Amino acid sequence: MKKKQWQGWGPCEQAEQHYLVQPRVLAGGGDVRHVSEFLRASGWRDKSKTGGPLLMESTDRSVRVAYDLSVAPGGWTIHSRADGANSEWSAHLGQQTPVEIVAGLTDALTRPRSAHAPNVWALLQEQNWHTRFEDQNYTATSPDQSAWMQYRQDADGSAMWWTGAKDKQGNGWTAYFTPNTPMHLVQAFSAELAGPDPVMRPRGRVPHSAQIRTWSVSVKPSQLSAWRQARITAARAATWARNSARSTRPRTTARHYTPAGGARTRH
Template sequence: MSRRQQPGAGWGSAAQPEQHYLIEPRYLAGGGDLRHVAEYLRASGWTDTTRRSQAAFVFVSPDRMLRVAYQPPGGWQIQGAGTGPGSPWQAALSPQTPVEIVAGLTDTLTKARSAHAPNVWAPLAEHGWNTERGHHFTATAPDGNAMVQYVQGEPGQQHWWIGARNEHGSVWNATATPTTPLHLLQGLTTALADPEPVMRPRGHVPPSHRVRTTSVSVLPQQLSAWQQARTAAARAATWARNQATATRSRPARPAAPNARAR
């Protein structure tokens, strides 16, 4: 939602309302503002390890096991070290992947895993995506412009593939190793299938007849307030999680002696 797709481009620099556009489907909306991802990670206690000379950013989780990086022109690189043999994983998303969809995965990295078994395909089916079980398991958006696929190749070649295209060709794509935790991929497909439009400023609307746009006038302080609400939610969730961890790790207090005991 910024004028530039770089961290540090100041929101709220103008006092007058600015024209923005609500775009749907979101998977054809273009990249968006990188801080949608970066500031949530920062608010969740992740460490910014970006070198000052780099245009990209790099964030590392508090336990140093997870890494999220954006490096133009390559795009997003998200990695997990894993805790056992064969468990390291990684996902790569091209630069024009909408940040709201990237955040579906990266926001999930900061949260505790649900006790329920993850299902990558459930959010897609819920929103009417067409599934096909052939050589590869595939889900296609109702408009045919986005796809999720688990590619069954030779041993060592299996992988996840997600992508979108418009009348001009491929818009973005993402790949993930088969060891990528399924709850993270479910976070991504939940964001991918979400029918809510996303906002882009004037000049950042993709030149495609396959997107639907609604013009809105937005004050800079409104943009700032929306971002602050998102980061405040991340801080609150991190504080609650840290408090719960501290409570579990605190040793039990011994029972007070009974004054009447003989």
């Protein structure tokens, strides 16, 4: 009896039904690997325990990204401990926050900070979000009123970033960032929050909402794999480039001068 040789997907692979969903803010959570595989490819450590929640840790151990549904209300937690130059900060995002929007923040954690001053509101205004200032709160709302970004200050002086999306039935998600969350990370998040492009979800994973629009598309498993691999490859290439730049950076620390003959004077 001859053994059958697996030919891969090849020309016989079957396309699967997926949907493009718009607006992206109401597309549902999606596949958490969109976030975790990028972080892993960027050199982050996977500290998850078997059967437990997702837990990723940065290479310098200063930042942790977790996804946990075993606690209420469940979802994403990003926490950065304080160091000599930066204060402690954290972000909490509901489990229905689309992974593409979460990745706006988590991908930015792997990149050097831009020299340009971040501006959260400019990116939203470019996508025709309406901005207004009321009391101590500055708010931007999407054109269809389904999503918002707000910097709010209470009477006692406490402040935070508050954002989210809701349809008319009340389905959606909320998230908040402590006020000292680095602005370039909030900007990266808001860029994906306001992104005009639809996101893809498999059949059976599209939320029931009268406020979303969907387009059916047929996608081969090899195509999905290729798209996922392209994102991973980009993360690895960027990490390699940064590490190479560090290793080739000229030494700036002055070396101790030793007189001819190698003798040093003792005091």
